[in-house]
Amino acid sequence: MQAQTAPGTPxxxxxxxxxLRDLRISVTDRCNFRCTYCMPKEVxxxxxxxxxRENLLSxxxxxxxxxxxxxxxxxxxxxxxxEPLVRRKLERLIEMLAYHEDLDLTLTTxxxxxxxxxxxxxxxxxxxxxxxxxxxxxxxxxKMNDVDFPVEKVLEGIDEADRVGxxxxxxxxxxxxxxxxxxxxxxxxxxxxxxxxxxxxxxMDVGSTNGWNLDSVVPSSELAARIDAELGIxxxxxxxxxxxxxxxxxxxxxxxxxxxxxxxxxxxxDCTRARLSAEGQLFTCLFATQGTDLRSLLRNDSSDVExxxxxxRVWKVRGDRYxxxxxxxxxxxxxxxxxxxxx
Ligand code: SAM
Ligand code: SF4
Ligand code: SF4
Numbered sequence: 001m002q003a004q005t006a007p008g009t010p011x012x013x014x015x016x017x018x019x020l021r022d023l024r025i026s027v028t029d030r031c032n033f034r035c036t037y038c039m040p041k042e043v044x045x046x047x048x049x050x051x052x053r054e055n056l057l058s059x060x061x062x063x064x065x066x067x068x069x070x071x072x073x074x075x076x077x078x079x080x081x082x083e084p085l086v087r088r089k090l091e092r093l094i095e096m097l098a099y100h101e102d103l104d105l106t107l108t109t110x111x112x113x114x115x116x117x118x119x120x121x122x123x124x125x126x127x128x129x130x131x132x133x134x135x136x137x138x139x140x141x142x143k144m145n146d147v148d149f150p151v152e153k154v155l156e157g158i159d160e161a162d163r164v165g166x167x168x169x170x171x172x173x174x175x176x177x178x179x180x181x182x183x184x185x186x187x188x189x190x191x192x193x194x195x196x197x198x199x200x201x202x203x204m205d206v207g208s209t210n211g212w213n214l215d216s217v218v219p220s221s222e223l224a225a226r227i228d229a230e231l232g233i234x235x236x237x238x239x240x241x242x243x244x245x246x247x248x249x250x251x252x253x254x255x256x257x258x259x260x261x262x263x264x265x266x267x268x269x270d271c272t273r274a275r276l277s278a279e280g281q282l283f284t285c286l287f288a289t290q291g292t293d294l295r296s297l298l299r300n301d302s303s304d305v306e307x308x309x310x311x312x313r314v315w316k317v318r319g320d321r322y323x324x325x326x327x328x329x330x331x332x333x334x335x336x337x338x339x340x341x342x343x
Pocket of ligand 1: 080081082108109110111131132172173201204205210342343
């Protein structure tokens with residue numbers, strides 16, 4: 001049975017008045033990288049139990065649940081993981097979701113397979129792509145990805161995505177003090193004047209295995225000062241209320257950079273994001289300790305209306321504001337891993 005809510009229906013609000021607007025969908029918990037801040041090798045080794053294939057939502061199930069979310073006012077869908085491009089035939093899912101032309105459909109990738117896949121993704125209807133890249137020199141980049149993956153291949157992937165029309169591309173750089181913070185200015189210099197937008201992300205205490213501590217976080221204010229001193233930047237207006245990245249522009253007009261300051265400047269107040277794990281658990285915060293099982297509903301003959309009501313019930317009681325109340329103690333909570341919940 002179809003959900004009764006029509007597109008354009010006012011979004012449901014949580015207990016803090018925040019509407020449900022964005023959905024991040026993880027299509028796999030697997031990844032070909034072992035970034036130390038996300039899937040440290042010591043934990044995600046060869047004995048690690050990833051999800052079995054039959055437990056992953058099928059593309060048909062993802063499409064159905066996305067349609068139901070859309071009827072709740074979702075405007076943006078981001079495909080993520082793990083590494084989404086390791087899921088076979090991902091372009092088929094993109095094609096199914098792109099059917100909803102009013103959805104802002106994007107994808108976050110580590111870029112390793114982008115050169116091969118960019119044209120198919122674009123043809124399938126993907127609108128834009130975000131590529132994670134933590135350094136430009138191989139010793140530093142390989143220290144971050146921890147699988148000796150060469151930076152040149154990611155740069156080729158970015159070029160190909162640009163060539164096929166997925167630009168402007170957002171480039172995400174997670175900064176860890178003493179590991180890759182010396183790469184901040186070289187990265188800014190490299191992408192300055194390109195159409196792409198480099199965004200610096202403060203290292204976060206996601207999951208419970210990445211050994212996070214406050215000393216490893218370089219506050220965005222410090223990064224902005226470093227870039228300003230070398231290249232000249234000034235604050236710019238936000239594009240829309242609740243924009244996650246704080247925008248700064250180059251004073252000479254050659255583009256902009258962004259800062260995502262989840263640790264030093266929490267933005268929970270405007271957080272409109274829900275996350276769906278690869279096995280269909282719904283989470284209302286990146287730092288959640290538990291989710292709600294939508295897969296069972298999808299697989300037990302529940303109607304669209306029943307699933308829609310279940311989503312609304314979860315969102316209406318949401319009160320999450322982890323980043324606003326983060327302390328050294330909360331950082332030790334057993335939170336769900338980012339590779340599972342979807343970054
Ligand atoms: N594998 C894809 C990628 O790396 O782009 C998509 C999934 S990844 C979990 C999504 C984003 O989360 C990436 O930009 C990554 O850098 C970021 N991320 C992962 N762990 C993080 C952490 N501890 N702190 C801040 N950002 C993190
Ligand atoms: Fe993989 Fe992305 Fe996590 Fe790195 S950040 S380990 S590329 S999922
Ligand atoms: Fe949203 Fe949770 Fe992050 Fe706050 S901590 S911005 S509520 S995901």
